[in-house]
Amino acid sequence: PDIGKTFTATLYAKSHKNVALIDCSVYRTRNRLIRRIARQLGIEADGAFYKVRDNMVEALKTLRDPLVILDEAGDISLDALRELKGLINETGDACAWYFMGADGFRNLYERSIRCERLGFAEMFSRMGGEFCNLSNNREIAGSADEFKRQQVAAVASLNFAGDERKRVEAKAQGSLRSLRNSYRKTAL
Numbered sequence: 001p002d003i004g005k006t007f008t009a010t011l012y013a014k015s016h017k018n019v020a021l022i023d024c025s026v027y028r029t030r031n032r033l034i035r036r037i038a039r040q041l042g043i044e045a046d047g048a049f050y051k052v053r054d055n056m057v058e059a060l061k062t063l064r065d066p067l068v069i070l071d072e073a074g075d076i077s078l079d080a081l082r083e084l085k086g087l088i089n090e091t092g093d094a095c096a097w098y099f100m101g102a103d104g105f106r107n108l109y110e111r112s113i114r115c116e117r118l119g120f121a122e123m124f125s126r127m128g129g130e131f132c133n134l135s136n137n138r139e140i141a142g143s144a145d146e147f148k149r150q151q152v153a154a155v156a157s158l159n160f161a162g163d164e165r166k167r168v169e170a171k172a173q174g175s176l177r178s179l180r181n182s183y184r185k186t187a188l
Helices: 005-015 030-040 049-062 078-094 103-114 120-126 144-159 162-172 176-187
Strands: 019-023 067-071 096-099
Touching (some): 005 019, 005 067, 049 078, 078 096, 078 120, 103 120, 144 162, 162 176
Parallel strands (some): 019 067, 067 096
């Protein structure tokens, strides 16, 4: 957590067409998730669930380079997960699906696969079969904490000068979220 995943995904979604960014901590259930994806892609989301779902599948097959980003993907309910498995099967190579989450997401999948929980191994396979841990890349930094400190320093150097930069960087303590809050306060 706190390395800028959601912030970056939001910027990406705003600057690209046919991208739906879904906060799965809010849209956890099958019904809410499918309707939210549809709305994000400009598809009518009112009416019977299966009509909305079918319209969304057809749209995902015809839109140019659609992408669905599922943030906080570890919060998705089991019914929603199974629905996503079907959607991924139906859309094939026509739509990209990107699952994001913090450590809890990885733990949920690893534990569920180990316990042979229905659907998790299949979904993990559809996700590419591996996790990418951005903050633990040894080529970038020696540890997750060091990675976060480097990110805060880089962002602070672009947004603050001199003593002010040092002050907000120290106050942030390796947290991009805290740094963003400091920036917002100075921008007011």
